[in-house]
Amino acid sequence: MTEKDNRKDPSCNDREEAERKEASPPDPRLLIISSSPHQFGPGSVPKIMWSVVGALVPAAGMAVFYFGLRALWMIFVCILAAVATETLINRLRGVSLSIPDGSAVITGLLLALTLPPSFTFSGGALGAVFAIAIGKQVFGGLGYNIFNPALLGRAFLQASFPVQMTTWTLPNTARFGETDAVTAATPLGQFKFELLLTDHLDLLLGNVGGSLGETSAVAIIIGGLYLLLRKYADWRIPAGFLSTVFVLGGLFWLVSPNQYPDPVFHLLSGGLMLGAFFMATDMVTSPITPRGSWIFGVGAGLILIIIRLYGGLPEGVMYAILLMNAFTPLINRYTAPRPFGEEAA
Secondary structure, three states, X not given: OOHHHHHHOHHHHHHHHHHHHHHOOOOHHXXXXXXXXXXXXXXXXXXXXXXXXXXXXXXXXXXXXXXXXXXXXXXXXXXXXXHXXXXXXXXXXXXXXXXXXXXXHHHHHHHHHOOOOOOOHHHHHHHHHHHHHOOOHHHOOOOOOOOOHHHHHHHHHHHHOOOHHHOOEOOHHHOOOOOOOOEOOOHHHHHHHHOOOOOHHHHHHOOOOOOHHHOOHHHXXXXXXXXXXXXXXXXXHHHHHHHHHHHHHHHHHHHOOOOOOOHHHHHHOOOHXXXXXXXXXXXXXXXXXXXXXHHHHXXXXXXXXXXXXXXXXOOOHHHHHHHHHHHXXXXXXXXXXXXXXOOOO
């Protein structure tokens, strides 16, 4: 075959084109490999976290209103200790700083709202350090923790300082001219040990003794509804939690109204509202399936009622949520949706 015929041979041209493409660098656009999801929404971790912080502003503001600047200082100390601990551990681990995502701020703020107004600042800082170091970073950081860090920090303080953690003071609006803090039992404690009911309006507005986050059910509900409307929290968890407490508490009340409090008292007293809207709905430590969310909420409500009515402590929101956190992996496993086309075993 002549050189002229060789140039006209189509197979020869194809081989030359293939060799040329093989020698040239590949198009970078053809080598992009990414994991699902391939469609991104407008939400992000920092946006969600800072939205939660904003939703807690009404509750924090009412805490300052009822308990004065000491409440503001407690919030500041807990947040500062949480952020400083997160920064130090991230540097020791050699990972990028996660402070801008707002997760450490939320932990410090939630921890402060679970503490008594008279609790020491050093104790609050110690609880924040434990919450970040043991409750979060020891598992690998945000997204890997098993338990809610703020509640784990409070559980540590409850075990370490039981007297200080159960010493409550009346809010400024209920001291009737007293300049010093007046110690008083919480509404749950008054009913459990003295069978004294607190007015529902005081519970709704927060004019009662208790932790900083028990100040105003209205303020907490406003922030919680904001999270639900923005879909930053699964509505099934607070719905299951609150409805279970209401129904079971109502049944016990109907059987013996002199021995058990009414269901509205259960809903408005203690840290139920704060726990149901802001702690039980933590995306990391709560189930990811719709059915699992119902199981989580109902289970937490059942545990809470058992502790409140039959336990040695008047309140049990912290223990109810932490116990359900431990069951979250199991709940996710057995409530996972079945792949399409799979036959039942």
